[in-house]
Amino acid sequence: NMPRPTPSKTHLHQPIPDSHFPQGYIVSSTHAGVKKKAGVLDLGILLSTTPQTSGAACFTRNAFKAAPVQVSAEVLKSSEGRVRSLVVNSGCANAVTGSKGLKDAWAMAASTDALGRELTQSGGGYETLVMSTGVIGQHLPIEKITNAISGEGIKSNLGLSFGHWEGLARAFMTTDTFPKLRARKFSVRGKEVKITGIDKGAGMIHPNMGPPGLPHA
């Protein structure tokens, strides 16, 4: 049982044709400066361009719910599931960060809402769900994040190709060794529909998630 190197997993990430991604979504990613290493993607957004989009979520049952978890649950409740955007950062979990953490998570949502309204020429209230991952107990560099959302960092990278989706998947990553991105097509109601998904995680993994409003662990 001598230590042996972890096998490479990079073969699990392969290009996906642009035509396999669902219609009506645009995504972007950038380096906002949450992670120390320059150029590493650490902020991403996903926007639905159709006015009537449904959203749903399952959240951790850990009693210490991070600020973005609390904010996302509140947004889902107040919008009655009519949400259409997501903002995610990696490098800092914004967990166990008290009232400032909540304020920061709301600021991420508000900045992304404003960008969504600008891009889709629409009005409305909170429509953005928030995710954060990384180190627990540290505050977000919130100005860097909101500046990146409203500035060229995010806007200059908006798109719907494989490269854009892959960038978003990379913006989720912490100790992951490859971006986790998949897409499929299937038929329902005689129509071809598409589904794509991104996830991340390599450690602190034993999820027990449920819909908003369920009791703690």
Next chain:
Amino acid sequence: TLLGVIATDAGVTPRSLQSALTYAVDRSFNSISVDGDMSTNDTVIAFANGAAFGDNEPEIDEETHPEEYLQFRDELTSFATELASLVVRDGEGATKFVTVTVEGAPTYEDAHKVASTISTSALVKCALYGEDANWGRILCAVGYTSLPSGTPIDPTRVSVSFVPDQGSPNRSPLQLLTNGEPEPADEERASEILEREDLEIRVQLGLGKESANYYTCDFSHEYVTINGDYRS
């Protein structure tokens, strides 16, 4: 932390999207373990924007379109399982991808709980890294599981086997324990199965008809190296 987002251009009402996602998450992301720790941030989000449907076409709803709903829910569950498995394969330091199948349980929840207990046992996971056919540790984990239904585990009905992965030249399972009685040891065959990256541990409880799958990985030296120094 586990984060996930799934986006589709199908049209689904918010309540039915939530029902489908909850069902899918229970059978995918809530059925994986790398290290047994639940994060403060775990979240899976789904969006359904209806862009593939016509302008005035109704969204799928479990009450008004039950067949379409079930089809969508099952597609979502299959897709979520594929995404969840990627997380296990990329587990910090992981060298193995292990499916734990528990059959013959009184309820799905009972099967899920037993599979979870095996999947989070540090000693089972160390044995997997060492490619040691230590079925005693698997049996031990089964034995200390408290079943949600309250049904007691009956040691004389439990069977354990190792099942090789799809790509293995010899696909026949290796029976380790049958109705509580150990089978003659075939260490050579056990090594053949355990040296592969993918394998399945199959446990029969002999208490009912329900089953569940769980997905886990091994514990390696590398896991400790990575997690001894994360904040910096």
